[in-house]
Amino acid sequence: MISQTEPMMSPQNAFDPIAAPDLFDSVRTKRIFAFFIDVIAVAILTACAAVVVFLLGIFTLGLAWILYAFLGQAIALIYTAVTLGGPAASTPGMRAMGLEMRLWHGARPYPLLAAVHVLLFWFSISLLTPLVLLVSLFTERKRLLHDLVLGTVVMNSEALRQRHA
Secondary structure, three states, rough: OOOOOOOOOOOOOOOOOOOHHHHHHHHHHHHHHHHHHHHHHHHHHHHHHHHHHHHHHHOOOOOOHHHHHHHHHHHHHHHHHHHOOOOOOOOHHHHOOEEEEOOOOOOOOOOOHHHHHHHHHHHHHHHHHHHHHHHOOOOOOOOOHHHHHHHHEEEHHHHHHHHOO
């Protein structure tokens, strides 16, 4: 869904890497560092949630400890859906590295798309090995396999703001 403040772009010139190379300058490297920042943030949130689940388990006579089986995955999924699917269109790691995600036509991602994005990332890494990340070396917008499947583009926030100012 496109908001009234976001212009609809034509597919022919939407985020063209030839016409606007600054949008994709160092995106691959920044995404790697953003990923590590987000992994650390999810680990901290998971540790805090683990303490809460432990205390909850004491009160429920151990029943709440079943949550440990999928606590890390649930935290990561919620973290991504809320941050990447939020108004900033980026996770805290992406914001720290100056990145932002958009759909191919210019709209910001929504929470469900953000959740599917992270699920496809983990499935592709698990099933196809990390070598699937080499796809970004051969795409003109430095997109990964799950970006291509979902129609998303990650680019530099500052360059994007300058283009739409």
